[in-house]
Amino acid sequence: MSALTEQVAALVARQRAQQTDADRQALAAAYRHQPEPFEAEFAQMACDHPEACACPPEMPSSIPGFLAALSGGDLPADAVREERCIKAPIGCGRPLIDDQGVTRVFWDADEAARYQAEWQITGLCPDCQDRINAHDEDGYEQ
Structure with missing residues (x-):
């Protein structure tokens, strides 16, 4: 099992060495923009500044x-x-x-x-x- 672990580690190291900074940034951006199952519903509730968020007056606040x-x-x-x-x-x-x-x-x-x-x-x-x-x-x- 340790031989397989070493081979996997070597493969990961080779892949990381071949990546450029642009590749890393593109991959990170792609992960950030993966759609979540309830992304649209969550976006309707989201607010840029949570401390400024307020519920509608008809909703209880406590x-x-x-x-x-x-x-x-x-x-x-x-x-x-x-x-x-x-x-x-x-x-x-x-x-x-x-x-x-x-x-x-x-x-x-x-x-x-x-x-x-x-x-x-x-x-x-x-x-x-x-x-x-x-x-x-x-x-x-x-």
């Missing part, structure tokens, strides 16, 4: 703004403060304790703590957490 746009103006913090699930289409919008005082029953305190921790982060009630967790990594039901 993660909370993006979440609010997805959920119709609702945020996880709002849902937690109002003790309910985040509104549709992300969650169900129902209160954690219904009008009759009924809530979800958990197997043990650890399970309840896990659901509560997730609810405080995402605003999703236990039923919506279960609905989302019933899907695997690809987003398909298991």
Whole structure:
């Protein structure tokens, strides 16, 4: 195997020695201009000066703004403060304790703590957490 490696190295060295500067520049330019699969779509998003780029006013410019746009103006913090699930289409919008005082029953305190921790982060009630967790990594039901 080492003989083959030496032959390949010698061939590469010969090819590099035969290249002129013009050849190297032409080859480098050709590589720079190879079309990418989504080059046209990317060019529409590109900007010469990223620090000067701005989204259209109707687009949210922050993660909370993006979440609010997805959920119709609702945020996880709002849902937690109002003790309910985040509104549709992300969650169900129902209160954690219904009008009759009924809530979800958990197997043990650890399970309840896990659901509560997730609810405080995402605003999703236990039923919506279960609905989302019933899907695997690809987003398909298991």
